[in-house]
Amino acid sequence: MRFMPVPDSLSPKVSPFWHRIFPVNIDLAMKSIFGVWAAYLVVNALRTILWGAPDHSHTLTDYLVTTILSVAVTWLLYRLLTRVGDRSALAVFILTIPTIFLAIGTVYLTNLILAYPISVLEHISAEHLIPLEDALSHFFDTAFINYLILVGWGGLYLSMANSRNSQVALTHSRNLERATRESEMRALRYQLNPHFVFNALNSVSSLIIDKKNGPAENLVDGLADYMRSVLDDDGEDMIPVEQELTQQIRYLEIEQVRFPNRLSFDVQIDDGVRGWKIPALIVQPLVENAIKHGVAQSCVPVRISISATKDADRLKLVVSNNGPLLATSSKTRGTGTGLANIRERLAALYGPAAALFTGNESDDLVVATIIIPDEQQIFRDYCL
Numbered sequence: 001m002r003f004m005p006v007p008d009s010l011s012p013k014v015s016p017f018w019h020r021i022f023p024v025n026i027d028l029a030m031k032s033i034f035g036v037w038a039a040y041l042v043v044n045a046l047r048t049i050l051w052g053a054p055d056h057s058h059t060l061t062d063y064l065v066t067t068i069l070s071v072a073v074t075w076l077l078y079r080l081l082t083r084v085g086d087r088s089a090l091a092v093f094i095l096t097i098p099t100i101f102l103a104i105g106t107v108y109l110t111n112l113i114l115a116y117p118i119s120v121l122e123h124i125s126a127e128h129l130i131p132l133e134d135a136l137s138h139f140f141d142t143a144f145i146n147y148l149i150l151v152g153w154g155g156l157y158l159s160m161a162n163s164r165n166s167q168v169a170l171t172h173s174r175n176l177e178r179a180t181r182e183s184e185m186r187a188l189r190y191q192l193n194p195h196f197v198f199n200a201l202n203s204v205s206s207l208i209i210d211k212k213n214g215p216a217e218n219l220v221d222g223l224a225d226y227m228r229s230v231l232d233d234d235g236e237d238m239i240p241v242e243q244e245l246t247q248q249i250r251y252l253e254i255e256q257v258r259f260p261n262r263l264s265f266d267v268q269i270d271d272g273v274r275g276w277k278i279p280a281l282i283v284q285p286l287v288e289n290a291i292k293h294g295v296a297q298s299c300v301p302v303r304i305s306i307s308a309t310k311d312a313d314r315l316k317l318v319v320s321n322n323g324p325l326l327a328t329s330s331k332t333r334g335t336g337t338g339l340a341n342i343r344e345r346l347a348a349l350y351g352p353a354a355a356l357f358t359g360n361e362s363d364d365l366v367v368a369t370i371i372i373p374d375e376q377q378i379f380r381d382y383c384l
Contacts, residue, residue, distance in 0.1 A: 021075075024082045028160050033074045036153050041067040062127070066110045070146065073106045074153055081154060081161075095154045103147035107139060197227075203258045215257045222254040238277040238375075241308045241315070245269060248287050248306060255291050263295050265304040273308050276315050277375050279345050285338030286319040286368045294321040294366065317370040320361070342370065 022029045044063045077099060084091045108120065115123030121135040130138060200223050207216035226247065245267055252265045287304065295302045304321045339356065346354040353373040361367040 022078070025157075025161050025164055028157065028164060029078050032153060032157050032160065033071060033078065036149065036156075037067045037071050037074065040070070040149065062110070062114055065113055066106070066146075069106050069109055070149070073102050074150060077102060077150060077154060078157065081157065091154075091158060095151050099150050099154065100147055103150055104140075104143045106146055107143040111139070197223075200254065203255065207258060215260075219254055219257045222250070222257065226250040226254060237280060239280045240274060241276045241278055241317075242269060242274040244278055244280065244283055245306060245308060247281070248283055251284070251287060252304065255295070259291075259295050262298065262301050263291070263304070264301065265306070268305075268307045268309075270309045273310050273315055276308075276310075276372075278315065278317070278372055279349060282342060282345060282370065283317055283319060285342055286370070289338055289368070290319055290321040290366070294323045298323055311371075313374060315370075315372040315374075317372065318367060320365055320367040322364050323366055346370070346372070 018030075019026060041063055045060055048060055048063070077094070080094050080098065081091065084094065111120045111123055114127075118126075121132060121139070124130070124135040124138055125132045128135075128138060200219075204216050204219050204223075207213075207219060249265075249267055252263070256263050256265075283306065287306070290302075290304045294304070302321050302323060304319065307316075307318045309316050309318075339358065342356050346356060350373055355371045356368070357371075358368045359366075
């Protein structure tokens with residue numbers, strides 16, 4: 001166990017004076033010290049008032065002095081425990097020998113103050129109506145009770161401080177994991193823009209080689225409009241479904257310039273999911289694959305369908321095109337960042353709560369499906 005000053009979010013705002021008195025876990029130390037001894041004073045005062053002798057002023061004074069001195073002694077024990085660090089053996093030692101002497105010192109000082117000008121043992125004998133020879137035994141009995149209270153407080157403080165430090169460490173770990181996941185997700189997203197530009201410029205190159213300068217010019221203009229719409233989100237990682245699919249419509253319009261007779265498409269969005277936040281450009285690789293492995297490899301017209309629907313409490317994004325699911329060949333192999341990028345981004349954001357499935361729904365229909373939970377699942381710890 002290690003004791004360290006806790007963050008402001010967990011400790012109260014107090015003056016610098018109290019921070020010098022209680023440098024570590026100030027709220028735990030103050031509440032536990034004053035709480036334990038206030039309870040001691042109240043219980044004994046009520047007992048004295050309700051069941052004590054008619055003249056109980058001296059006994060109440062006794063308890064009051066004991067409480068004040070015990071608060072000071074417990075503070076000394078607290079300062080000793082703050083030096084323990086992660087050495088549990090040292091904590092056990094402090095709660096034995098040093099604490100025994102602190103308890104004896106507390107009882108001795110209390111009786112010394114109350115006994116003046118007579119001796120401590122004479123005071124104990126007179127106060128408790130016991131023979132003088134039994135006073136020393138009574139002294140150590142009282143010291144042992146005081147020791148048990150100090151040890152009980154020490155164990156309580158150590159357990160609460162250890163729990164607090166574990167909470168701080170867990171919060172720090174979660175924040176660090178969140179920052180790491182956000183960084184990974186942004187890095188994965190930034191891989192998509194060069195990937196898309198690479199494929200789009202290939203399309204422009206193909207049109208120029210075929211001497212189709214007009215369509216090539218239209219394609220470049222469409223590409224500029226598309227990239228402007230992508231960059232207008234100021235790098236936002238999460239965008240609404242409607243915005244994401246609108247960008248894919250622009251992309252498909254660009255590709256229609258390249259495949260005017262072979263490519264058609266339709267997009268359907270349920271009203272209930274238009275505002276559902278999803279990772280930006282998460283659908284882009286699926287549309288690219290449909291173009292590259294479906295339209296580009298086919299001699300017949302290909303229709304690409306994109307849909308966004310709600311399935312139970314999850315979002316279902318589907319990209320499909322007619323044609324068989326082709327194994328990747330050397331001729332059609334791309335940069336390899338597409339599907340892997342989607343899976344890595346989903347894992348970084350949602351863990352196992354999201355998934356990507358690809359396959360043939362029928363002999364002539366290729367379907368890719370992304371399942372995404374609601375935003376509450378983002379960065380959730382699945383091991384807790």
